[in-house]
Amino acid sequence: MRTFLLSLAILVSATAFAQVPSVIVENAKGEAVNTKTLLDEGTPMIVSFWSTTCKPCILELDAVYDALPDWKEEADFRVVAVATDDSRMLAKAKSFSEGRGWAEDFVLLFDKNKDFMRAMNVSVVPHVFVIDGKGKIVYSHTSYTPGSELELLEAIKKCSK
Amino acid sequence: MKKLIVLASLLVCGVTLSAQEKGYLTGSLESNDYSYVNDEKSGALAGDDRFGSNNYLKLDYYNGKFTAGMQIEGYLPGSVGYPSELTGINLSNIYATWMDEDFSVTAGTFYEQFGSGLLFRSWEERALGLNNAVTGARFTYNYRDVVAFKAMWGLPRFGMGVFTNNTSRPNTITNTETQVRGADLSFALSNLLNWDNTYLALEGSVLNRYEPISSDLIDEGGKPNSLGYSGRVNFESNGFFAKAEYVSAGKKYFQNPDMNAENWYLQKNGNAQLLEFGYNGRGLGLTVTGRRLEWMNSQIISGNVSTSNLMNYVPAMCTQYTYMLTTFHPYSPQTGLVQQNFINSGEMGGQIDAFYNFRRGTALGGKRGMRVHANFSTYYAIAKDGTFQAGNLLFRDFSFDIEKQWNKKFKTILLYSMQQYNDSYGASPEYMTQNIIVADMLYKWTSTFSTKLELQYLQTKQDKKDWMAALLEVNFAPHWSIFGSDMYNHGSTKVHYYNAGVSYNKSRTRVALGYGRYKQGFICSGGVCRTIPAYTGANLTITTSF
Numbered sequence: 001m002r003t004f005l006l007s008l009a010i011l012v013s014a015t016a017f018a019q020v021p022s023v024i025v026e027n028a029k030g031e032a033v034n035t036k037t038l039l040d041e042g043t044p045m046i047v048s049f050w051s052t053t054c055k056p057c058i059l060e061l062d063a064v065y066d067a068l069p070d071w072k073e074e075a076d077f078r079v080v081a082v083a084t085d086d087s088r089m090l091a092k093a094k095s096f097s098e099g100r101g102w103a104e105d106f107v108l109l110f111d112k113n114k115d116f117m118r119a120m121n122v123s124v125v126p127h128v129f130v131i132d133g134k135g136k137i138v139y140s141h142t143s144y145t146p147g148s149e150l151e152l153l154e155a156i157k158k159c160s161k
Numbered sequence: 162m163k164k165l166i167v168l169a170s171l172l173v174c175g176v177t178l179s180a181q182e183k184g185y186l187t188g189s190l191e192s193n194d195y196s197y198v199n200d201e202k203s204g205a206l207a208g209d210d211r212f213g214s215n216n217y218l219k220l221d222y223y224n225g226k227f228t229a230g231m232q233i234e235g236y237l238p239g240s241v242g243y244p245s246e247l248t249g250i251n252l253s254n255i256y257a258t259w260m261d262e263d264f265s266v267t268a269g270t271f272y273e274q275f276g277s278g279l280l281f282r283s284w285e286e287r288a289l290g291l292n293n294a295v296t297g298a299r300f301t302y303n304y305r306d307v308v309a310f311k312a313m314w315g316l317p318r319f320g321m322g323v324f325t326n327n328t329s330r331p332n333t334i335t336n337t338e339t340q341v342r343g344a345d346l347s348f349a350l351s352n353l354l355n356w357d358n359t360y361l362a363l364e365g366s367v368l369n370r371y372e373p374i375s376s377d378l379i380d381e382g383g384k385p386n387s388l389g390y391s392g393r394v395n396f397e398s399n400g401f402f403a404k405a406e407y408v409s410a411g412k413k414y415f416q417n418p419d420m421n422a423e424n425w426y427l428q429k430n431g432n433a434q435l436l437e438f439g440y441n442g443r444g445l446g447l448t449v450t451g452r453r454l455e456w457m458n459s460q461i462i463s464g465n466v467s468t469s470n471l472m473n474y475v476p477a478m479c480t481q482y483t484y485m486l487t488t489f490h491p492y493s494p495q496t497g498l499v500q501q502n503f504i505n506s507g508e509m510g511g512q513i514d515a516f517y518n519f520r521r522g523t524a525l526g527g528k529r530g531m532r533v534h535a536n537f538s539t540y541y542a543i544a545k546d547g548t549f550q551a552g553n554l555l556f557r558d559f560s561f562d563i564e565k566q567w568n569k570k571f572k573t574i575l576l577y578s579m580q581q582y583n584d585s586y587g588a589s590p591e592y593m594t595q596n597i598i599v600a601d602m603l604y605k606w607t608s609t610f611s612t613k614l615e616l617q618y619l620q621t622k623q624d625k626k627d628w629m630a631a632l633l634e635v636n637f638a639p640h641w642s643i644f645g646s647d648m649y650n651h652g653s654t655k656v657h658y659y660n661a662g663v664s665y666n667k668s669r670t671r672v673a674l675g676y677g678r679y680k681q682g683f684i685c686s687g688g689v690c691r692t693i694p695a696y697t698g699a700n701l702t703i704t705t706s707f
Contacts (some may be wrong), residue, residue, distance in 0.1 A: 099517055
C-alpha cells in the first residue's frame with residue numbers, strides 16, 4: 001500500500017491542471033458531439049451536470065437561467081447543461097429543457113451512459129465546473145443551495161480578466 | 162490483494178514516467194457508512210454487523226490521447242439490502258485507452274451501450290450496487306460525422322469483478338464464465354447528404370452472448386451461444402423527432418415449473434419494440450412513448466436473482482418521483498416471469514409527457530413565467546405469448562405539476578399524482594389506487610439563506626391506508642444545509658418514519674450526516690429499482706473528487 005501511495009504522490013506532483021477530456025455525447029438533435037469541440041469558441045463556460053430527477057440541479061440551472069441577462073453584461077461566457085439521464089429519460093430531458101426555456105440560452109448536451117460524467121469524476125449531481133477559454137478547470141462545486149450560484153459569476157469574471 | 166496493489170502501483174508508476182509530457186490525474190472518492198440499531202416500531206433489525214460501509218476510489222490519468230485508470234471498491238460489509246455478492250476490498254476496474262481523432266482502442270474495463278440499451282448496456286449505479294462493466298477490449302471508429310462504429314469483446318462483471326481471487330473467498334460468487342461480443346453501427350444519412358435542419362440516422366447492433374449450459378439443456382436443443390440484434394431509426398427535423406427500435410434479444414432458457422412436463426426447460430425468444438416521437442419547441446416539450454417487451458430479461462448468470470445480474474437496460478418508462486410519499490410503489494417493468502401457476506411473457510404500454518413554459522409577460526405566465534407538466538403512463542401484461550393482446554393492468558399513473566415563481570423570494574410547486582399498481586405482476590386483475598398531493602415551497606430570506614417546506618398527503622383505501630409527510634430544509638449557502646422530515650402512517654400502523662440530517666459542501670467535497678427510520682421499500686435510480694428492508698440508524702456520506 002505504501003508503494004502505491006508513494007507512486008500516487010509522485011504522479012500528482014508531476015501533473016498539470018485538469019482539463020476537459022475528449023468524450024462523445026449527444027446534442028439535442030441526437031448527433032454525436034465530441035466534448036473537446038466545446039473549446040472551439042475559446043470563451044469561458046459554466047458546465048453543469050444535472051438530471052431530471054435531481055431537484056437541486058434544476059434549481060441551480062433555473063437560478064443561472066434567471067440571472068443570465070445580468071451576468072452576460074459583466075462577462076462573455078456560455079452555459080453548458082449536461083443531462084446525465086439515461087435512455088429512459090433522454091427524450092424527457094430534452095422536452096424538459098425546452099419546457100423550462102433553457103434550450104434558448106444554454107448549450108444542451110446529453111450523456112446517456114454517463115461517459116462524460118465519469119471522465120470528469122463527477123460522483124453525484126449537481127456538480128458544476130467553470131472552465132476557462134483554454135479548457136482549464138478553474139472552479140468546481142458539488143451540491144447546490146440557493147445563492148451558491150453567485151460563486152459561479154465570480155469564477156467566470158476571474159477567467160475573463 | 163498485495164498483487165493488486167503492486168499492479169495498481171505499476172500502473173501509477175508507468176503513467177508517472179509519461180507524466181513528463183504534462184498529463185493530469187483526476188479521481189474521486191465516495192464512502193457511504195451506516196450504523197444500524199434494532200427498532201421494534203418498524204421491525205428493523207440491526208443485523209450481526211450493526212454496520213455497513215460501501216467505498217469507491219476511482220483514479221484516471223490523462224495525457225494527450227492516452228488515458229488510463231482504475232477503480233477500487235470496498236464493502237466492509239455492504240449496506241443493508243445491498244447485493245450479497247459485493248463483499249471485501251478489490252480492484253474492480255483497470256483500463257488504458259488511446260483516443261485518436263477518428264478511432265479509439267480500449268484494453269481493460271469499460272462501459273458501453275448499444276442504442277437505448279435494450280439489447281446491451283454496461284453501466285454503474287452505485288445506489289443500487291449495480292456494476293456490470295465489461296473487461297476485455299473495445300475498438301471505435303468514426304468517419305466524419307457520418308459513420309460511428311463500435312466493436313467489443315469481454316467478460317461482464319458480476320460480484321466483485323474479474324480481478325477477484327476466487328480461492329480467498331470460496332463462498333462468494335465472484336465472477337462468471339459469460340462472455341459477450343458485439344458491434345454497433347450508426348449511419349447518419351442526413352449528414353452524408355448535407356441536409357439542413359434534418360437529422361436522419363440508421364443504426365444497428367449485434368450481440369453474441371456465451372455461457373456454458375447443462376447437458377440436459379443441450380439435449381433439449383439449447384445452445385451456449387445466443388445471438389441478439391437490434392435495428393433503429395432516429396429522426397429529427399425542426400423540433401419534431403421520432404425514434405423507432407426493434408430488438409431481438411435471442412434465445413432465453415427457463416426451468417420448466419411443470420414437473421410433469423416432458424421438457425425440463427422452456428425456450429423463449431426475447432424481443433422488444435420501442436417507438437418514441439414528439440415535438441420540442443416554442444416552450445413546449447411533448448414526448449409520446451410506446452413499448453412492448455417479451456422475455457427481455459438478459460442476465461449475466463442465467464437464473465441468478467440478484468438485481469445486479471443484468472446485461473441490458475429495460476427501465477420503467479414513466480415518471481420517476483422523488484417526493485417521499487410518491488415513491489411507495491415505483492413501477493418495475495415486467496420482462497418475463499415463470500412461476501408455478503403463472504407465466505407472463507412481458508408487458509406493453511406507453512406514456513405521454515408534456516412540459517410547457519408560460520413565458521414571462523403572458524396572461525398565465527405573469528411577471529416571472531409559469532411551468533406546467535403532465536404525464537400519463539399505462540402498462541399491461543401481455544395476454545398471450547407473441548401477440549399484442551393486452552392482459553391485466555400492471556401500472557397506471559396520471560400526474561400534473563405546476564411551478565410558479567411568485568416574486569424574487571417565493572417559489573411553489575404543486576403536484577398531484579394518481580397511481581394504480583398491481584402487485585401480482587398481472588396474475589390477478591386487482592390493483593390498488595392511491596392519490597397523492599404535494600406542496601413544495603421555497604422561500605429565499607436573503608441571497609444566501611433559504612428555507613424549503615414540503616407538505617405531502619397520500620390517500621388510499623387499500624394497503625396501509627392514509628399517510629402524511631412533511632419536510633423542512635434550512636440552507637445557508639454555499640456550505641451548510643440542515644433538514645428534518647417525518648412520514649406518518651395515520652391510516653393504519655401509526656408509525657412515524659422520522660429523519661434528520663446536516664450536510665456540508667466545500668468545493669468538490671460533500672459530507673452529510675443523518676439519522677432516521679426508513680421503511681421497507683425500494684431504492685430506484687435510472688428506472689431500475691432494488692428492494693430494501695426496513696432499517697433504523699445513522700448514515701455518513703463523504704464524496705470528493707480532485
